[in-house]
Amino acid sequence: METAGIATVVIGSALDIVTWCNVPRYLHNDLPLGNPLGAPYDRTAQRKSIETAFQMISQMREPGVRMSDLAWPDGEDWKPVYGEVTEENRERLLQMGQENRTRRATDKAQGLKR
Known part of the structure; x- marks a missing residue:
């Protein structure tokens, strides 16, 4: 280009x-x-x-x-643990991911964009 x-x-x-x-x-x-x-x-x-x-x-x-x-x-607290998946946080991360997908689908249905 x-x-x-x-x-x-x-x-x-x-x-x-x-x-x-x-x-x-x-x-x-x-x-x-x-x-x-x-x-x-x-x-x-x-x-x-x-x-x-x-x-x-x-x-x-x-x-x-x-x-x-x-x-x-x-x-900057995100830096040392960014992307870290452990037994202690696995379920919470799955829940947060599902909440995010649900929120984004709802936003999309309403014509909202990120």
Whole structure:
């Protein structure tokens, strides 16, 4: 796309993976995977990510990575246990997943989007 004159920016949360892909511009938000623009419904954070991406297009002439200063609203306690499934949390995680799927299906039926 870049060779066709279409500027691109990848916004993500997987620094190692995206930098390995050697993308032209990468905005790294150090947030839980699946939330590259910020927490759900946090429009301020999401808007900041998009605005930063546009700035990168206008300012960066060479490929590069920009580290954002966005922070997860509940702090960094998610980092050491992110993705950890144990006997102690397995049932709770299953319940949370089902609640999330139900909420998303209800939202979709009402025409709402994440």
